[in-house]
Amino acid sequence: MITLIVLFVLFMICISMIWNWSQTSELSGIPAVKPRWPLFGNALFFDLTKTHIVLTELAQKYGPVFRIKLYGDEIVVLNDYKSIYSALVANGNEVAGRPSMYRTEHADRNRNSIVWQTYTPKLKMLRKEVHKSLRMFGDGLNSLEDKCFPEVEALIARIRDTDGHPFDPWDYIYDTTCNVMLLLLLGVRFSYTGDELTQLKEISRLFNHTFGSGSGSRLDVIPWLHILRNQDFSVLKSALKLRNSFWEDRIKDLPIKNDSVVADLLRLTENPGIDVTETTVKETFTNLILAGTDTTATAMTCLLLILIHRPEVQDRLQAELDTVVGQKRKPCLADRAVMPYFEACVLELLRYISHVPLAVPHSTISDTYIEEHKIPADTTIYINLWAMHHDASFWNDPWVFQPERFLDEHGCILPPQHEFRRRVMAFGAGRRVCLGEVLAKNRLFLFVSAILQNFSFEAADIQSIPDMDPRTYSLGLVLHPGRFKLKAKRRDR
Template sequence: MELGDLTVTQILLTVVGGMLIYLIIKWLKDPIRKIPGPRGLPFLGNVLALNPTNVHNQFYELAKKFGAVMKVKVFTVPIVVLNSREACMEALIKTGTDFQGRPPLARVFRIIPKDVGFTTMNSDHSFLRRTFTKTMKAYGPGVAHLEGIMQDTIQEMTEEINRRGDQVINTADLCSGYVGCVIASMMFGEKYSFDDEVCQMLHKMNKQLIAAADPFTAGALFDFFPFLLKFKFLFPKTQQTLEDANQVFNDFVKTKTEQFRDSYDPNDKRGCLDYFIEIQQKELDKDGKPLLDNEGMKGLLLDFISGGLETSQNSLRQMLLDLVADLTLQKDLQAEIDSQFEPTHKITLKDREKLPQLESYMLESLRYLSQTPFLVPHMTIRDTGVAGYKIPANTIVLMNSFYLAHNPDVYEKPFTVEPKRFLDEDGNLLKSDHPLRENFIGFGAGRRQCPGELFAKSRIFLFLSNILQKYNVEPAGELPDHDVRKYPMSILLATPSAKVRLTRRQH
């Protein structure tokens, strides 16, 4: 009996010893081990040391300590963080598609199984991206038609502001109203007022998506361990939020798509949804099935909402906050507009080249805010490398855009808004290949660069130039903290709203 017990003990010790040897060998061979980074705990990694709402500042400090490439661990999952422009460009452009995957974000995929922003680059993704780009180019064609929509929305916005007189306006309401109307008009080709039901539904869906997919909440456990979604008793509130968001999105897309299919006229396309319907009807696979299925249609529409709505209104809130925090900046920008145009002139996108100071300020505000501090997470789709380090397939990789945009070796006073930072000695806008401009990669780069960048900047320019031409923006009470390092981190760095008064300028 004793001999038998001893034999069993020996067997168990041999098995345990073998497992330990296997794990040690695996650890020694892991190329991620050679990448510098903060020490973590077994099984937990760096989770306890990371503050979800302040992680942009933490990674900023870590970048100064560890250099161009570093790693952190969330539980047992290693995350590689690229902290230099050279490393980011190598990953995004020079390595081809090696870094063009996306992490399997279980909560997002529950709502959007197919889309341009969150899915890994494959044949379905490439088709959806081509469809998105093709629709933008075809839309009337493209920027020209879009500008007409934005001008109509600006006219509606101006009338609403004038009706309110000197009433206090919340910048969040003003910006979301404008951007919501533009997005709705782009998608459906109709003119909408600020309080229209469709615009309100877009905002509701956008908030639900953010709440459902926020990577800095406890629900992020589902992204790292997707099997947990099967246990409905775990984080029931998060699971219910996911189900509610999915239901609302499905109902909205189904209703709108059926409505537009019934009234579709190939000779009179109203908005992007009509172009999607045309592609769905004409582009078929070898079995006669639409290449753009209903899930793809849903994903494209939600890309318009999630990609266009939150980022644009957040940027505009920041710019209005800049204007009331620095009235000299506001007067300087108004002086430039006044020097170029009569008060009755209708500012168009063609006028951008005449307003280099305004263009410089817009770039500076986007740099300062850096609202997507790590872009959308990437994932390696094969064994690859960057900056001399080997990176295995299926490794999550973040681009530390926040550090790049505030790198003290590139930008003097990086945490100060310097409106003329992007002007040369003659007052002209710096070329796009200037180091000050190249180091800001807030819209990404390479094959996964944001396809809506052009339209986002167009929306921002027309909104800002028209506000400055027509109104003085004055603070109405105490202003929120203007330091981006104190902004809370969620899906984006969220600019706080401010209370302002818009008074008609006397020219």
């Protein structure tokens, strides 16, 4: 038995070396990170818990476009605006694919997912239907306000109930953000005192672990690891099992509203000519609820952490709020256009924390060029947004949180075509741009403006709060700061 295992491993190493030789020859014009080991590539020399930081450091040595080998996969890494724009926008059709990964192919998730599916006609149809259902335009924005306002009021009440005592804001913010997503996706919300939201947090935690840039990537090139009861595969199975039971026990029997995303998708399953099944709807729901909650909740939590480190930013935000909105009415989305400092803070927050630092991996659908580099079909591409957003050759003091960089000399927000704004790509760009960009920015505005209208925040214990520097955050699919406690002081006293 041991002899067979050894022979199998040697066989896999030989196949890996032959495959990588043929792939490497096509990419020979792109600098390759050394040293490389058979089967493992560069993986043994990387801290996979800080992949974004490691890749950014390598760009200083190898240039803005280089390639790495993680286990059996040759990956081209793009680290600056020119190469990223070339890939996502100028050559967006050719770089709109997703790489083949065991983690997504397991249980056929890649065939039904709106995130992990490669760029197929089915995906294009799903994206169009979800975009239409989210209704983030015209009257749909009024509907978003209607869904957000009750949750914002509930958040304010929960913070008020802390009565100035220390509390951890993460759960409060996650619950609020998640319920708004549930209202959009299902037309229902869950109670803060029930266990449904707790289950969704656990599902999110498990998927974050599995699909982050850490050791879970080994499953993509060594899928037989699951035979050895690999821990990463066990986490993946746990995530899928919990997700499936949540769908069966909590969602299938809900009175789903007719104007919700899930209801719209379920209607498609009734058409035999369209390749949409209940599995497709379940996967799409999973993608949207987890990504749409975790990213916004993390961004808002990070902003609170920044505000307790930088109280002068909080003061200026509140001064603008008091001038534009006052205390007699709630902030609304129409206020965004006349609150330039708030808008600048959001842009700087997205640049500074870069909370999805490597985006989601892309792959080439056909042969293409990224700048002068020829990239063959089926090449995995890493989009290092982290490096672009902290490029010291472009951004002055990139590790300083400075909203003023997005304001002109008159205090007005820079126009969308300004080079500074074009270089903030927190939601990606091109064919695979995040569908939730408008939703995320609008929710962030409504949530933050409402709580800053009612409260001022300060550290519960300045000695124990984590650093605001995003280089200290932990990496999953989304960067997360350490947990912390703060105190809320009511502004109406």
